[in-house]
Amino acid sequence: MVPTSDRPTRASRLALLLGDPSGIGPEIAARVLSEAAGPDRTNAGNDGVNIIVIGEPWLLDWGAECAEVSLDLPRYNSPENLPPSAPEPVLLTGPSFPPDAHTPGRMSAAAGRYVLQTLDYAADLAGAGVIDGICYASLNKQAMHAAGSRHEDELRYFADRLGVSGYVGEVNTLDGLWTSRVTSHIPLRAVYEHISVDEILPAIRLIHNTIRRSGQPNPRLAVAGLNPHAGEGGLFGSEEIDLIGPAIEAAQEEDIAASGPYPPDTVFLRASRGEFDGVVTMYHDQGQIAMKLLGFERGVTVHGGLSTPITTPAHGTAFDIVEKGSASPQALKHALKLCMQMISGGRAANPQRRRTI
Secondary structure, three states, X not given: OOOHHHOOOOOEEEEXXXXXXXXXXXXXXXHHHHHHOOXXXXXXXXXXXXXXXXXXXXXXXHHHHHHOOOOOOOEEOOHHHOOOOOOOOEEEOOOOOOHHXXXXXXXXXXXXXXXXXXXXXXXXXXXOOOOOEXXXXXXXXXXXXXXXXXXXXXXXXXXXXXXXXXXXXXXXXEOOEEEEEOOOOOOHHXXXXXXXXXXXXXXXXXXXXXXXXXXXXXXXXXXXXXXXXHHHHHOOOOHHHHHHHHHHHHHHHOOOEEEEEEOOOOHHHHHHOOOOOEEEEOOHHHHXXXXXXXXXXXXXXXXXXXXXXXXXXXXXXXXXXXXXXXXXXXXXXXXXXXXXXXXXXXXXXXXXXXXXX
């Protein structure tokens, strides 16, 4: 056996997953990969992070056909055979998906089952230290639930699979502006029950730490109010005075540059002008409407609070445009780049995580 100290140090690795096979994931992945494997050599030019595509070879070929691009990636059947460093993207064959189960443009349990198997495979590789981050093309929650998923969403799936028991949450980013939320996929009428210092403060910490992990050391955070005009001094509600304000003060005591609460209807206007790097919102649509209006096709979702950097486009599977060759790869491209930045930042801060196989 070769001593660990004598083994060649491998490059950082990012796993790129093709997403739901019935959606636009394989197509946009093929578009991004055609650039990464081209003259610009994206794979070798992003802080030394190598792209490992995980998926069925024929499915990636189908995506390339939809995108009208040519791909010829080196292919490996086992992670043990991956080279320590790859100058261009390589394909690692993952779980199998039979072509006769492929239903482009339509939700199917078979597609959901393949997605779950692929997520399992990637999470296991991350847990074993074979890969350092995951970027996946869009998934379909209905298909995953039809296949037997018991998790609310992909974030909770990964938290469970990676054994993360601490606070996790979705963080969205677009063109350098970030947002997190105190409550997420719950009915609007239930939001008020979850607005407390104990739930607001972790959301502030989450976005602060996630932005720092991407390489920005001192993010400026705005915290939105819950009520119109941030309560107007208590005229339209007291949550800003009783709960949100104290949570901000607690964050400031932890040296987090948070301020507010600000009126929800203007805070994103100020942030878009550069006053803030991130906005903490109280519920899902308070932030999502603003971010998607600012740039729906470029937004990225980060799974905050996990041990492994994981990113994905903020848009869905777009079943209505599958095989039309019109799907934009911009969000996936940004998600890939951001994951690379987070891997590089994490490696710099935690060099002991570097492993070889």
